[in-house]
Amino acid sequence: MGFSLFFMSRQKKLKFKAKIFWFLSLIFFFLVLFNWLGVEFLHPVNLNHPDLSFGFQPKVSCLPVLDYGLGQWNSEKYGNHRVVLRVKKKSPAVYAFVPWRRRDYQPERKKLILVDGSTGKEIKNFIRLSISREKGEILFEPQTVPGDYYLYYLPNVMTGRSNYPTVVYPPPDEKPSPKWLQKIGLESEAGLDLARLSYPASFMASARGFPAAEVAGIQSIDELNSFYPLEVIATKEEVNQLLKLHPGRKYFLFPEDRKYPIKMATDLPYRWIKRGVAEVFSGEAQPGEFYAFQLGLWAARVAVADLEVVFSKLKKKENPSVTIPASAGVCFNTEGIDWKGNHFDKICAVEKGKIQALWCGYQIPNDIPPGIYQGQITVIPYVRGKERWRGKENLTESSPSSAKASLGLPSEELGSGRQKLSPTTLTLELTISGDPLLDHGDSQPQRHSRLRWLNSTIALDDEVVKPFQPVELAGSELRCLGRSLYLDSLGFPARIRSYFNPEVTGLETKGKDILARPVQLVITDSSGKPISLSNKEKRIWPNGDGRISWVAENEAGPLTIKLDGGLEFDGFVECKLTLRAERDVSLGDIRLEVPYRSEVARYMMGLGQPGGLRPKSFSWQWEVEKNQDSAWLGDVNAGLQVSFYDDNYERPLNTNFYHLKPLIMPRSWANDGQGGIRLEERGTQEVVLCAYSGPRTMKSGEELAYYFNLLITPFKPLDLKGHWRRRYYHRYEPVGKIKEMGANVINVHHATKINPYINYPFLRTQEMKAYVDKAHELGMKVKIYYTVRELTNQAPELFALRSLGTEIFADGPGGGFSWLQEHLVDHY
Template identity: 40%
Template sequence: MRKLFHLAVVAFSSLAVNAQELKYTDGKNSWDADSLGNHRVVITYSGSEEIARAVIPWRRPDDHPELKRIIIEDGKTHKKVHNVKTEKIDAFSCDILFEPVSGSGTYYMYYMPSKNEGRSNYPKGVYLKPEVTASEIWLNKIKTNTPLSAKATEIQSIDAFNSFFPMEVVASPSEVKTLLANYSRKDMIVFPEDRMYPIRMNDRLPSRWIKKGTAAGFEGKAFRGEFYSFQLGLYALRQLEDVTVSFSSLKSASGLVIPASAFSCINTSGTDYKTQKFVKSITVNAGQVQALWCLVTIPRELKPGKYTGFAEIKARNTAPLKVRISIGVDSQVVPDGAIDEPWKQTRLHWLNSTLYQENKVIAPYIPLEIENTNITLLGRKVKLNNDGLPAGIQTFFNQEMTGYTKTANELLSSPIAFSLVNADDGNPYRLSPGGITFTRKEEGTVQWNALSSGDAIQMHVNGSLEFDGFLQYTVKITALKDVHLSDINMVIPFQRSASRYMMGLGQKGGNRPVSYDWKWEVATKNQDGAWIGSVNAGLQYSLRDEKYVRPLNTNFYLLKPLNLPTSWGNENKGGVTIRETGNTALVNNYSGARQMKKGDTLYYNFTLLITPFHTIDTDFQWENRFYHKASPVDTIKASGATVVNIHHANAINPWINYPFIEHKKMKSFIDSAHSAGLKVKIYNTVRELSNKAYETFPLRSLGHEIYSPGKGGGFSWLQEHVHDDYIAAWFVPGLKDAAIVNSGMSRWHNYYVEGMNWLVRNVGIDGIYLDDVAFDRITMKRIKRALTQDHHSGIIDLHSANQFNKSDGFNNSGNLYLEHFPYLNRLWFGEYFDYQKNSPDFFLTEISGIPFGLMGEMLEGGGNPWRGMLYGMTNRYPWSDSADPRNIWKAWDAFGMKGSEMIGYWSENCPVRTSNPQVLATVYRKKGQAMISLASWASADTTITLQIDWTRLGINPAKARIEAPAIKNFQPAKTFGADEQIPVEMAKGWIIIIKENGQ
């Protein structure tokens, strides 16, 4: 439970309304909220009549209370009272009559009962409509002007977290009218408010402000070194545009100063996740409330005392309104800005953090090296042409992905090139490249520009390459005179040998088509590029323009899809064709015919990612066995697992993507796990955010910066407190954790990085488990730096449900998240992946991670353990008895997988094949012995013989024993002769050990 609400509600307060005091109290979960709702009025009746009447001054913040059911319950029997009639219902009061069936005593009036419809994890909270249950006989007994005989004594919420008190207890129209009549300004009123009472309503005033009035300034208390915050509630009496907030210095009586530079307002300015300073334009409509959250860092060296100054609020065409600000500074010095007390909104300062932004090289990558126009990075090299585009791209990984080669793998058969075709004669415009100028040379980043000019058009190229293999291009094409173009295109000429596979542009991972055509459909397709490559050499590209915004993903793509690039899309004239010619696969990214006037500019931006990113660390795969449950440490240790993934919705990590509230329990568990030799990772990603976040309402005050716009709805808490303009996300029924969808790229990523840093330092996490990703590679690099600080493990595994569906815009999870792969340690793909009806090439490209230097796990239906073993994958544990990976882990240990060399079926060097090309073999080789993994894609049961290159295998066939060890739920024990027929069931396989005698 949030401490903020304990402070505000549990001790309860009273509010004078119409000469009647109503207490707002915590119901301590004493009724069934799923059937009766989250709120009730406690009514006492001391008469003896058949009809009781009460007027309830409930001051509700919800719309149309008259459309929601009221249920009266007898406090003695807890049975429903049927004879009930409402005389009047509005947002401020309810006049109700009921039959006091048990005579004098307590009665409860539940006034927002609801039910959840739809999926349990994506509920649609529906409020019950009014019903008539009273009998005609009882109704006829009601007399005009029935006297008041019952009294509302308190309003209870199911728990403190659900309370409306105090910031959602609504002022009446008459109170607001009186307030305005006594206020001289006609443009705005500012209500200073303490940080402990976040402003929640943007269309109504809280009664608390009526009682406080408008004359007082802000009075607060802070500690030295504290990240302090407070609010200014701006109430617009007419539309206010371009609202700004500025601050004076605060001075003490002795002349000491808190400088104005120490203050900021997160609603009007900030630092984005790329470290760019920005100013926000705020418009507040008449009758609306805008919370202005003000931050100040109290200097640690400041002497105690009272410091006074003012804040000045101004809008276009208004006179400044000054608000007195007074902060009493205590003598106590708090560490870390009092970050460990987030209910005081101290962590709002994290929103403007620039932590880990410097682009320092992250292991295992190496610093970039430049020689002339060649740039070398880990396992790869880029050669630049005079126009700034790649003339050649090489990789130096072997086919097994376990090491490097001296001979380069060439990705391109010729340079990547733009063609700007003159519609009048069909010939490309001639552009003369002016050569490359390097503008930045650092270990982590190299940047350059180049200008190619002609009589009619010029092309200005800005490029950059980072240490992980990410190239980013801004290509600015400017018309020097009016031109008519039949096309502007970019051709990527892949070597056929380096472009065997394809993933993206509507294609599932697998063999690249010889011929393929694709068109833009951004409204329904999250597609703007593809990965094309082979296991040890590949290239992902993505087509963008200067207005690119990362779309939503994981079920929400259709709510915020891609923007069609003005350049590449060209009003849906653009597209992609792939044509294989000889040893080249030409990928033509065209934009179609258009006219450009003199001075017109188009941005044909694109990104490239050179794969693989690094070699495969197979020993990491064998040693780090993940356990996906917050079980007792002894249970986890006994399973053979070495790494624990703590999902959300449990006692240690209850609230989705907000692992801060129960951090003490988490630390205790992690300390115990570390003592047992286990590592612990936690679920913490960015996509949605728990409604339990202390900062929910400050973040809401930022408009759509942090939270996406939407139709609202979802679980009752969201409807009652967030009200509207949001997207309801994942919901946990038992915990009633109701998340809200994040908007995409925002300052929340600054907070996220700081939060990770705090968890490493204070809780001791060994990494994170990402459940899909809603941030870009900039944030991923920062997260990796946070997690690996001071030699921490920093393990990151990425889980994704299959994105190739309507809700996700038919993208491939691997293609969607490839920019994050350089910083991952393991993949876990995931729900809705089909491990039974897909090809080996699909496994290799979409699931295994091997072409990118990674390995993975399976999930859906337990995966296919035989096929998974071809790629070194097992399934999630604990999951099911029939797909228990512990049996395979034991086989790994018996063989001694650590130190073995993985040689996959995809490698020309694999020393074992089978007589059936639909039954594949991967070899795990070590001195004097080898593990052979067989898996079948044959359409029926079959038999095969092993075709062994004994020299490559490194085993003397005369001394060899071929045995299949017994593995529970996988295979029986069996001994085979070298030429013996081996039976293979459909969609299954074997693990076979070949040893020399004596091994």
């Protein structure tokens, strides 16, 4: 009996051991299989970062991702970033391996500062072993053990004015003592150059054998300066692994939440490597919200010449008949509404190896039922240019394939040299819940809903504002407040009058003529003989209360001349002259003559004239260095400014930024340096401003834009009582204190309690409103400083606007404040 029980117990033990063996063998088999497939479950990464997704990921290198946090220190002395090292064991030297994954270039040329966290003293016995963008190795002599040490890896020095500083990153300058170098085995290296980071292999091996410091994490001085998560770079090995997993992909798409704006153009973020290539992007929105999100396009293997983004309907998962229309989707990088209210298609090119952020959005209806909505977003890249077609209503059986491709329709080959890459379609899964956002989310800037303001047409109308009056049309005479304009048969201003009194405080019944005779376009042939102009058609019509428009079709020998004009309620006159050659022609000159009455043209300002009495004669030529394209001549109560431009005009930057974006020379008026402006007296009654362009040839079908604008001055009567009644105070102070000083208008600049940052956005709206309400209670007004030349780096939409290239921000040489150099890096 005892033997039988013993035998049965042994049998059970053997069976149990067999099961354990097979179980372990099975685990080993799957680990080998997953490793072969490039899948891993355990990876040295910060588990406290929930935004880094886990699961079946590409196999990546063993370079860890550190924990990112915030700290407090003297950033003027040490810079904005540091690595926290923890030493637990006393030793002549401690080795630290720092996987910092830096986005800045040439880190080996930048100084490191190591500080004892307990004493605040800098560690002098410290050397760099190896430095790269991915990682760094250092060796140092600890003073406090156990203790924390702070490695400041981007210290900088700022000089100059605080608003236009010069910031440099000093080169390495460590100077450890010879005695310590001898201790760690470098005593025999005569003439050792620590800056070269070149050590014998034997020393490197021994250095790495010293006790290792624990790398506790990376800290920044605040969230704005933090590199986490979209500026933590992937290693070269990780990028290569991704490419190997997708050998056929020419480009990659990485959807990204609006919470993390895409900031790098030359490096993949580790976040994308860890997450892998996604086919579904999930987001959360509220009814009424303009839901913004990003698509990061990486042109991995080929340059993209242009691309389109096509949106589908979003259908409710539980009830597909409930939809958000495809027309509610928009990509700001490929199309938009310009400042004149016109739709435009934007070329979006991506250099090979570069990353382009595509900022997109859907306008969610206010009354949409809650639920999960799904749809597709298709990105169609082109390796060469393409034609743009908008709307399926334009398509026919004979429509070019590029038209169909632009709508995501099948097309294998896009003729005429246009070729597309394989489109990529992502599924957007949007969970909609909560109360409707009646402001579309605009009161919460972090939602990026204000991006739709880029396509706004608010105020793009001719509504008349006080104290101006509606324009009036009587035959060929156009009238606005205190001024009138009469057009000749060719559509040019023939008579301009001002009815302002000499004090500009009111109007008189008798007008004062500004012109001595009609404005004249003079065209001469190659021999200098004038070519007469004749009119084919002229039409004038009102555009509501605020504008009167006209068009004139004229001919001058082999040229057709179209004049599109308009007078607005404030006295602005637009004249767009388009000259078209119907055959090849050589011309001696094309010029515009504006003849002022001598008694009116007493003063002059512009074209280099600082303002004052008009010279008897004047000569000027087009030069890009001047930033000049207009002149005003006139008297106190009657005058006329004339400005010249063409169809390529873009407003240049002003003051000290001008050379970053200078005036574009008008091809018509400037004519490769042959054009200019002359001012001359003709007799005693006439002063002529003559804008000439010089000799040129025009090919058949060629068009030139000879545009010019007029401003009839003055604009409105002066309110002298109101002017002297207003008393300004240009400083933020308590409202009561300012009231006691006698001021009634407060000008609040930036860098104040209620307006801490320059220009857009106003982030302390509640404090600002309370201040303004208090001023109103005391019968005072408040003006908030707001201009369009600069933008604070606190603007949540900064990187979205930057993704538009030079549409919003001008290009530039970079430099300046440390945040700019560390996060914008270049092209600003």
